[in-house]
Amino acid sequence: MSNPPRDSDRPETVVDEKADPADNTPTVTCSQCDRTWALDYELDSLYAGNQAFEQFALDHKRHTGHFPDDVTPWIADCDRCPAAEQYLDEGPARRWAETHARHTTHPVSLTHEPSDVATTVAAEATDQVATAEQESE
Numbered sequence: 001m002s003n004p005p006r007d008s009d010r011p012e013t014v015v016d017e018k019a020d021p022a023d024n025t026p027t028v029t030c031s032q033c034d035r036t037w038a039l040d041y042e043l044d045s046l047y048a049g050n051q052a053f054e055q056f057a058l059d060h061k062r063h064t065g066h067f068p069d070d071v072t073p074w075i076a077d078c079d080r081c082p083a084a085e086q087y088l089d090e091g092p093a094r095r096w097a098e099t100h101a102r103h104t105t106h107p108v109s110l111t112h113e114p115s116d117v118a119t120t121v122a123a124e125a126t127d128q129v130a131t132a133e134q135e136s137e
Helices: 042-045 049-064 091-102 123-136
Strands: 025-029 035-037 073-077 082-088 107-112 119-122
Touching: 025 049, 025 119, 035 123, 073 091, 082 091, 091 107, 091 119
Parallel strands: none
Antiparallel strands: 025 035, 073 082, 073 107, 107 119
16 A cells, blocks of 8 residues: 655654653652652552552651642541541541441541531441441341
8 A cells, every 4th residue: 555645735744762752750749848759669660550649648648747748638536535547538538437436436527628528427327327237138
């Protein structure tokens, strides 16, 4: 099959093989540490894929005691005892709050600052769910 004739008004495309390929590696900044990190380690060595940002944020918190910029966790905080946990997603935070409330009968506050969500998970609510599940079996 022959190539179609070339349009003389259109310039020829030149590919520069020496040019650097586009770098799409995500970066994370922390103003408290005054640093920026490229997440190539999380992508290449940890194979974190779409979870690279979350993995870095959790590791950063574990090692420094704070989250990087623009990361605000869901906080499940017991109203009666010192138990508290931070999660990047609502689902795990709510599950921890419900489990803690169910086992201790303590109310647990569930908050997330940027979305202004503030909920209290009470032990009575988790008991009602468990009773309804048991009755359906």
